[in-house]
Amino acid sequence: MSGLSRRHLIAGGAVGLTGALVGRATRAAPPPLVVTTYGGSWETFWRDDLMPRFIARTGADVKLDVGFGRTFSATLRASGPGHSDYSILMMNDVFVEPLLRAGQFEKLDFSRLPHARQLYPTALIENGWAVIGMISPIGIGYRTDLVKNPPTCWRDLWTNPEFRGRIGLYNVQNSVGKAMLCLAGQMFGSGPTDMDAAFAALGRLGPVLQTDFNMSTMMGTGEIVVSPFDFGEIARLRRQGLPVACIMPREGMLMWDQTFTICVNAGARDMAYRYLDFILEPETQLMLAQKFFVSPVNSTVVIPPDLADAVPVTGDRMKEILPMDWHWINQNAVELDKRWSRTFG
Template sequence: MNRRNMLHALAALMGAGMLKVPSVAAAAQELVITTYGGSWEKFWRDSMIPAFTEASGEAVRLDIGLGRTYTTNLRAAGKENPPYGVLMTNEIYSTVLRKEGFFEKLDLEKVPNYADLYPIATRAADGWAAVGLISPIGIGYRTDMVETPPTKWTDLWDNPEFKGRIGLYNIVNSAGKMFLMLTSKIYGSGITDLDTGFARLAELGQVVQTDFNMSTAMATGEIVVAPFDFGEIARLRNQGLPVDCIIPEEGLMMWDQTFNICVNQPTRDAAYKYLDFVLSPAGQTLLMEEFLVSPVNRKVEVPESLARDVPVSGAAMEQFIDWDWDLMNANAEEIARRWNETFGA
């Protein structure tokens, strides 16, 4: 054996041996969880992961992306080799991936905090997942630019002050889809009566659409009323902007983050520990304090210091409307076309 062949042989032996090194093996078994970028990533790295690791002793690796990215990655990897242990994403994406077999039905014995969740956090997924984060969406408005504050969704049609100064999330955002179903429910036979929904949306006339950030248009006065995340209104108000947000008589929309456990992944026990921690009073309190979201665990009480910023809790958690994401996903292209025609996009 010459020197080159000997070096190659030694390298091969070292490579095989390295797989038995505990630190390398542990890395291969590390729980992979997901979140979004920006302030979400910072919070998970600085607060959520350290708190979970301290409570459980489990190591975690964070993957940053969006629902579309996660969907693509799961499909590319296949059900036998999922890249994630626990996937957090909106229910509109979870619904599709659940039907495709990427998630396991929850073993509730491993999730004791599941029993303490509000019904809104469990009923959509029916035991297959849990909503771990709820951002309620009510009607936000400029208190200094509106004489008659809104009390219900129909005020967007009926109050002449709002004409031409209404903001809406576009149809790419799940809040746009929810608003279409909401309109169909209020004015038609139910959330699936989209023909009536589109007809009534056309009566709103000119609206200001946004992909996600409604705050800029509200801050500049380009709009005076819009479907709005209570937490975002709280941040604007705490910065000195004259705004408020109300719970409409007909019910609330919400941005949800559903937590799903992927099938066939080697960190199943750690995944269940993480899910249970997110749903625990400790995990929910961390999320509430950081993002001003409504805690989904009934044992969490909103402190007086946050009562105005987090007004949706307790009995108000029954005000959320159930949505038909199967309908939205199955007709996504046609719905987008009709929406854009309605608002001249």
């Protein structure tokens, strides 16, 4: 394999799909479709539920590459545009944007993606070079047993005295930390790039507890009582018996996105388009919502009543998710990191 390390792509082992799911490669056969996903429950779902369904329909030769955005990005950069074993990628837009500008992806041919016509506008990004396949909206989560006056908006983090010293934030290494900076610039300054106003505002929050990924532990122990939170994770905590809730702030929501792109000169280009359309179809979108509590990006998906509390952001609510200028954020990432460290010591 020219572009993937054995550590991430293991054909015939714990990561590669084998047996009845993957046909034997021959010299005349097209290259396999390398499908990226994450570890843990994501890998299990992709292997046991999602990919068997896709393979049964298409007969595709599929291999899974399990990692995360930084590892996928590093593999692409090491290979160079048009020389990777990847044909399609799933990762966050914050990683997609610089790779797109480096020439790693082709502009999507939407004539080959019939289900793209059903997408919410929020999912159509990067001027047609990418689409979002899953959205985890970020609102304000809080402990219902430890908060007397529940939040209604982002500004409450600054104005509600019972939150002082008990606020959680994702740090600047996480895309939600970067999005919070832009939100603070919008609320307290001249716009989302007003970092003087943003950092001054964050400094006024007082002591905060930070994480680069998992907010649930601190919320579970009561170290924090309020923070930006994924609605799906709040639903999981609530089903485990923790007294928590999440609200949609008046100023709008942030999000974690799972963004899909097609690589330039993709070896399995035809199958990559079939896979992407498969991800966007209503049946797959509902499966993903049921498993991960993500908001479907296909506007035709109807959330069943037993799932409505876990996936509340659908329909017109999707318009409340705030867009981010990831190009500006990536261009200024080093400076933002330095200023974040100075602000929070």
